[in-house]
Amino acid sequence: MTAVETACAPSGSPISGEDAARLAPVFKALGDPVRLRMASMIASRPELCVCEITPAFDLSSGTISHHLKILREAGLVDCERRGTFVYYSIRPAGLRSLSALLDLD
């Protein structure tokens, strides 16, 4: 029995409008199939070069950058440039905020 199910008994209190406004963009960032798969790819390794992400999708490099930016702004990933290449990695804190909510509501 997961915490989610435990919570489906009378359970905890609903989140505030402010918390909703803060957390919704994070869910939204994962609410696109391309970004969800990107995030999953990045999370499956210590870090991942954009040049490894791009060929996994049938999309222009402009579009790839756009999606990565949304993941970044949602606090889900970090990036670091080393030379010509840019490497993305997962930000555990971003995922934790979602996980915490799902395990409590």
Place this chain on the structure above:
Amino acid sequence: MTAVETACAPSGSPISGEDAARLAPVFKALGDPVRLRMASMIASRPELCVCEITPAFDLSSGTISHHLKILREAGLVDCERRGTFVYYSIRPAGLRSLSALLDLD
């Protein structure tokens, strides 16, 4: 240390395009502040009448219905009509699919 963090070492394999296509709409459903708060309100009780949800938002009843429909179609909530009123409740399975992903990637 959460499973998420554990996973941020070399960790599990990325999800498939099909899984991404299946799960993204669920994240997307929670990716709107209004719906996230609605879902949270519904989850915080065994069930909740639409007539209790509506006044919590400064939105028309048409818009409220629209958002509830999206939560329903994402498999996150169930509804049942009793007399004039419609009661919404959380579907644990919907939340579990998200939770499982977050704890593994």
Place this chain on the structure above:
DNA sequence: TCCTTGTCTCGATATCTGTCGAATCAGTCT
């Protein structure tokens, strides 16, 4: 049967989003 109340559906509309391609920026190599 009609009226009222709660909920949903539909049509219209303004805004947001995903995508491309071109231009730009950042680094490396010659």
Place this chain on the structure above:
DNA sequence: AGACTGATTCGACAGATATCGAGACAAGGA
């Protein structure tokens, strides 16, 4: 410095989305 490659930004546009308000539907009460 100039050329090349990887990545981001920008401008444009088609399609999706959130919202409203009006109408339809459902159930109960006068």
